Amino acid sequence: MMSIFTKHRFLLASLLVTLFMSTDARKIRSSGLTSRHQHHHLHHIKSNALFSDLYKLRGGEVDIDSTTTAAATHYQRTISTLHSTSFLIVLSTSIVAFTPLPSITRHLAASLSSSSTSSPQEQAVKILSLISAASAAVELFLSPLLGTLLDRFGRKRPSVLLHSLITLTNLGVVMYPSVHTICISRIINVLCSGFLIITTQSIIGDLFSGNQKDNNNGHGKDQMGAVLGRQAALISSGFLFGSLLGGRLTEYGERIAYSVAAIFSALAALNAAFRMTDTLDLTSSSSSSSVAAADESKALDWTSLKKALLEAPLSSIQLLFHYGSHMRTLALLLLLQSAPMYMGDVFQVFAKEEWGLKPTDFGKIVALFGVLGIVSNTTLSLIVKQMGLRTFSLFAIVSSLFFPMTAIFTNNYRNVLIAGSIGLYSGAQKVGTTTAITSLANERGIPQGQLQGEKASMLALLKIGCPVIYSALYLKGKEWSMSMNDTEGNKLALQMIMGKFGKKMPFVLNCILGVIAFIVTWQNM
Template structure:
């Protein structure tokens, strides 16, 4: 594998790890800073997580647009340096305000996944993009597994240790990227940076004008909204339905993350060859509907653990959709497209937890007319069905590049 591709995959993995790395210590850290009880710490933890997602939503198109103008290399390297400094600030933070500032800056720098995907689009042939986007997804899944695991181990050295580790990893990767990363944005595809397009609404509006791309953005959003059911309610669902302890919940999430990496890093290439990009999207939706409904109604914890990695087989949807959409825009708009997709994902991260936890609370309340801890997964299955209907009803068409 080329060193530059390795750098891109490590960058995405660090984006994913950086979130999970600090999760194990956040309750204790917030209590340490605030001197509050666990309930208040959880409330502040939710606020910090939402702030992080909001920043990704707002700045995904900005970072993507900047990379279309100034190049992928400077945007990625500067973001990594700022990310390292941000973790150092959070490591010494003595107030909730400073932690909030850290999550604001962290959300902005983590939006570089759009630039990483744009780089992969730059160096890939159109027919290879979906598979290579799968490598990016695999790196994210690997970080999803390693982050909490490493964070839990480092927590033995204190609540600040994971932040120092995250800072060191980001700094080392910046040095690696400085050595191996070449620029892919040439003067032929470079375009001016415009604020009216470097915001989520402007970016969605511009891209939505391309025939067939608007419905694909809707499908992508619905899938992300449904997928977020796992981080939103899985821990609560496992405890309520099966009486799982934290260790079992962690194991189930690790199984899911490992299978996610296997599917997006390798299996997707076989599925794409067999079904094509469009058929892969349909297959992924059908698997997801079956998996969500099975999880919703299963009563055995053992069967649920078996279903967890099987559910990850649907993870081919994201890279296949990215591949289809990437072909619909010109080489000068890859950063803008990936920035818009980052914002769509972040918007789902903002909205889905509220939807899923509300459904869980409503159907597990002592006064609920129907007791159904799996209700959020039924809701997710419904969202996937709607997405599949939209995808089938509005087949993607070859489009002209976005105008500058």
């Protein structure tokens, strides 16, 4: 019986996730729009292209029941499609997330001469590190440009294109496995995944904000936070199941792993192509002048695109300096909360050298935190409803401090895992900040595509800088710790302090960032 369960656990897991998405869709469908929002929704219907023909046919009289039902149907279908597409594409990219290193190592071992000064694995690590740095730099430049394209051409077509690119590069590895095709697939997977995050957040911003200047449309900040939580839960599920499945498939060769990844990415592309509604059209005005302006704006303006590309480095700091003090504060808060996510390989090196963990043990830690992410984001909507978004944000930040503080004061990794389990809501701390930024941008009239592009460009700075900062802290702290062994007796106290905390400076930095984030959230949200 256990062998049957083990054999089919990935299928069972996928069915559970599908059931979760179906339940979510039923909740949205059944909730509809409450009567206290019908008057406001009537005004929205009159200006919505989706219902303009119905409004004209009725001579200005709108059937609130039928139109609100249609709006709720489009809303729940878009949300469920977004959730399922995100799960499929994260599942696809996670299957091949850890495949490039052993695959490239194997190909290099077959081609490198015996006189080479470095091993195939060292060469593979250098190649993948270069790819990561180059991908972050490209994301820094192209994210604002993508935001401009999303606002110009809508959300659906770029989404389908990005999913299709991932599928094609995966198929390239299947047809011709080599170092070059694996590297190309890695680059496209990393870049398109980042760009799809921009597209996804633009869609959610459209659904909950649209062109409204207030939050009285029945989809307020708390509900946006709940949807972001469900989205994060599905992403965590896709990453967990994809990583486990990819580890098994890689044992049979990269062709098998990339074939399965291509199937899931193709399903995601088809799902986006045939089920997704373009939310930019859904929230656009129906007046003839607005439609004409929208059509004119969709004409490809190479001058504007060239300008957006040249100004891309400056776009990474737009949120900090261009939209006022409140937006600057929220952007700084997002940076504070995001920085610990970009430690790079420092945590893995620390776990190996200080805790003596083998790769299989470290993989179990990754799986554990994947499960915790699923649990926390699945229950997020209920907790946000009870606590409110501000209180939950403070609670999540406090939760994020358990892991680094325990890592500082203990050398037992099991205690650290227990602390991380207690602080399971740490991964959801950015939900409140992201919601606040989206709502503020809507009030300021900032297009959602532009906002998400500038935000991704800003976070790309962290992807470039944080691994360098964290690795420098670890190496310098390790050097301090070793040098303290040679100090004289009158420096015994300093020796004890640096001997205990020197190698743990990255976790000290995370604690400092968490405390600052708590203060900023308390004063500004």
